[in-house]
Amino acid sequence: MVAEGFTVDLNAPLVFQVGHLGEAYEQWVHQPIVGKEGPRFFKSDFWEFLTRTVWWAIPVIWLPVVCWSVSQSVLMGRTFPQIAVMAASGIVIWTLLEYIIHRFLFHIKTKSYWGNTAHYLIHGCHHKHPMDGLRLVFPPAATAILCIPLWNLSKLLVAPSMAPALFGGGLLGYIVYDCTHYYLHHGQPSVDPARNLKRYHMNHHFRVQTLGFGITSSCWDWVFGTLPPPKS
Structure with a gap:
């Protein structure tokens, strides 16, 4: 692919190439290559390994943390109804954070070398290679790192004895988000709402990439006016 005199070699590690695209990066990264083979990011095998994550690692690693967090609120004397409300609130908060991160961070426009490089690492690679099964979920x-602001937000919003349950709910929301995201790309849902959600997300990738930022739900797109238009 030639852009501003620079050719991206898709057979070579990509991360330190894409920055050279400059202003042409935005167009290049939103021209998807639909194939299950993922590109190589780094020449180093160690750094390359850190960019690849199997989907089932997400519940295996983080569900025990959710259980531990909720148990802390139990040990501090909170009742089941209180904990259930906090956990549900955490899930709702996560869906909003999911929308905000996707819209304002993952889809930030860049043109500098390091801006393009950073964007490719955090989200651009997903739009360029949307079927790369080992880069569909967050590396642990x-x-x-994301857990740090989520925990601090929980402490800011509620009493100390409730914060662990709120944090656990938020982390559970993240687990659902990442597993849902993988399923929307590689699953074949036959009934709604999963089937409709897959269409919604594929629309974001292949039709209107500047709208439809919700993954687990389109509710925040409706609230903030970023629903994609219906097909004509």
Whole structure:
């Protein structure tokens, strides 16, 4: 692919190439290559390994953390109804965070070398290779970093004895989000709402990439006016 005199070699590690595209990066990254073979990111086998995550690692790693977090609120004397409300609230908060992150961070426009490089790493690669099954969920290290502001937000919003349950609900929302995202790309749902949600997300990838930022739900797209128009 030639852009501003620079050719991206798809057979070579991509991460440190894409920055050279400059302003042409935005167009290049939104021209998807539909194939299950994922590109190589880094020459180093170690760094390459860190970019690849199987989908089932998400519930295996993070569900025990959810259980531990909720148990802390139990040990502090909170009742089941209180914990259920907090966990449900955490899930709702996550759906909003999911929308905000996807819309304003994952789809930020870049043109500098390091801006393009960073964007490709966090989300651009997904739009360029949407069927790459090992880069559809967050690597655990990235999720661990995300947990820090999520925990601090939980402490800010509710009492200390409720914060672990709220955080656990938010983390459970994230697990549902990442597993849903993988399923929307590689599953074949035959009934609604899953079938409709898959159509909605594929529309974001292949038709209107500047709208439809919800993954687990389209509710926040409706609230904030980013629903894609119906097909003509």
